[in-house]
Amino acid sequence: MFLNRRGGRLTARAIDQLLDELAHDADLVDETGKPFASTYTLRHNFNTNLLRSDVDVVVVAELMGHRRLDTTRLYTLPNHIDLDTAVTKLPTHQ
Template identity: 45%
Template sequence: MQLWLDERANWPHTGGNRALFLNAKGGRLSARAAGGIIAEIAKTAGLDGPATAHVLRHTLATTLVRGKTDLVMVAELLGHARLETTRRYSLPPDKDKEDARTSARVSAIRIRTGSGPFFCSFCPACNLKPI
């Protein structure tokens, strides 16, 4: 990013434009132009599936949230007015849910068979019996 910021300072015709990404004339890069650049980069990289600015935005938000970045900070970076909008990125994907169910089934099998550290014959503290 710093390399681009250093280069941007010398970009022709920028005037007082504060936009981060600029077109060849020094103006703000349009959404359409950004989409074309993103699609070309994805094609060159051999990526399958959609590669749009929207997908990149979601990828950034998901990466930040899964990396334990504070939701308020993520909301601010994305320009969300409501934290509930940003919270969507913290919801577990279907694969994570399935992995949790699989893990729970393995634990239940260990309890039933008495193998592993999860075995107990009866837990008076919580009144639970093995499945």
């Protein structure tokens, strides 16, 4: 997906270094200088945003390159808002 200057694939290490530089330039670091952005947070947000947009989990797993849905699930644990939204979708008898 990301290419280096010579047109080859960027390594995971190169992507991590690029994210570190971007986070520092944007002042997205904690008090110790650790960046808030990482490849993990990007993958997590990618997965979560797709699922919250009602993309089927099987499709998300395929996009992520996961062979098992359990792997996809690790990136997409629901928060309180997700749980509240799910409960509001329950049918009620009126």
